[in-house]
């Protein structure tokens with residue numbers, strides 16, 4: 227993995243765009259200083275005052291700038307010493323040129339000239355009068371074009387950002403915008419991942435093994451008249467190892483591997499996506515046999531023709547059309563195989579999935595117990611484990627964890643062990659890491675009042691007691707009133723691994739979740755806001771029962787499941803059905819709440835015992851639960867797992 231990181235590092239542009247900005251700003255500031263001082267035009271005065279100065283013989287020179295109707299007045303040395311001109315001395319900076327003492331607007335030139343000549347003829351020492359003195363034209367010109375220079379700078383900057391990191395070694399040029407952004411892993415940047423780094427996923431590995439074979443020995447298949455598949459679609463929840471599997475295929479087949487994400491095609495300019503697709507396939511064909519891996523293909527592969535209102539959709543559709551064309555276009559003998567990954571195969575365009583494009587769909591599901599064990603073995607390899615660490619136990623404690631979760635868990639456990647200066651990572655570190663990952667960070671510093679602590683303890687004890695006595699509820703592992711993440715306390719269960727869920731299980735789970743609020747009702751005769759998470763969860767479950775799985779008699783065997791959002795804002799049922807749905811959801815939750823109330827009323831002594839123990843110890847485990855509540859009538863499987871505690 228470290229190798230990957232090294233390979234994928236973007237090359238830094240040689241010339242940072244910030245330099246352009248620096249230079250422009252320096253020019254601007256420098257010019258301003260220069261301009262202000264060299265061409266300082268003196269203090270403002272009026273024509274009548276000027277004529278007074280002239281009559282007094284104070285003026286040495288007058289510059290008349292016709293186009294701006296401004297005259298600049300230079301005083302004689304002696305005049306500058308006079309009291310009246312005290313404040314007119316210019317401050318020279320960065321220049322040796324003589325600067326004017328005054329400036330004024332003369333209005334009509336002819337009039338001004340006449341008046342000037344009139345006074346001039348009576349003077350003994352006549353001032354020098356120069357017409358059309360050069361204005362600061364260069365300065366004006368520069369000031370005029372500066373905004374454009376700035377705009378161009380900004381534009382270059384944006385273009386560089388957008389095309390930065392483009393493939394083909396030409397990153398950072400404006401014209402690379404239509405080039406594919408795929409990262410290339412080839413013999414120079416060896417893909418070191420092989421099938422042995424991918425734990426579990428036996429079925430998926432078998433399927434992709436065939437792709438490796440196609441790439442390595444194409445003749446084996448083509449001589450018999452078979453065609454090499456063009457693409458495989460890896461479908462599964464996040465973190466289950468789809469990217470890893472695709473990399474392993476490239477590593478095993480030892481062919482170049484172009485990796486990019488669906489969103490890399492999408493840009494704000496029309497036509498860029500399609501052009502990137504073309505470029506990607508062109509590059510891949512040049513390096514054939516090769517693999518193109520498109521992660522998160524749903525970013526471009528969503529079914530076409532929806533949300534016709536939005537313009538960005540058109541661009542996505544163009545990109546998808548181009549992808550379809552390219553997959554059709556390259557002949558079977560080009561040996562380019564496209565592997566794509568998605569979490570949402572249900573929303574993909576049908577045209578993508580037809581045979582001849584992604585002919586193979588490979589499901590990469592969450593790992594089961596044995597697969598989790600294998601994944602643990604891979605990720606425990608680099609860790610210093612305590613002697614006798616039981617991997618079976620760890621795999622049993624982590625149902626529902628994906629490969630990425632397990633990788634994260636191992637790392638988290640190592641960090642926890644390091645924090646306490648341990649020499650090796652122990653079982654308890656892993657259990658703490660599970661708590662940390664599932665529940666969030668422990669917040670021991672949260673201060674509760676005695677009353678609040680009591681409420682939380684009864685709430686959690688309510689969940690625990692109800693689950694202890696319901697057949698289909700998940701087995702309880704521990705109960706705590708130490709706040710973690712968003713929750714103030716928690717009852718931890720060990721979910722059973724099952725592929726189907728029956729109505730009874732749904733109902734028991736809802737009843738357990740309502741157990742917290744029911745306990746509060748029984749003990750305090752009032753309910754609190756502490757059940758928000760519970761209410762969210764039961765509403766979601768009841769809604770799923772009624773609207774998705776057809777588990778409700780009144781609504782019947784019907785589903786309103788709409789994963790692709792095809793219905794938009796339109797409800798696919800009538801107002802009458804909507805009313806039935808609302809009532810049934812409410813009914814399910816209410817019935818289970820009453821059931822929890824009844825059960826807890828009969829077991830109130832146990833509820834008290836458990837809540838008091840919780841207040842005393844804050845965390846209680848299965849052993850304490852058995853001591854207080856007796857052996858659970860139904861929790862056989864939990865006993866097997868937790869005996870190792």
Ligand code: ATP
Nearest residue numbers: 423424425464465466467468469470601629630633
């Ligand atoms: P997403 O759909 O979010 O892109 P993904 O399915 O592509 O996720 P990966 O990126 O392949 O998941 O997996 C993330 C990490 O999880 C891997 O780098 C690896 O460390 C670990 N992992 C996942 N599955 C496995 C596995 N079967 N064996 C070993 N490690 C795994």
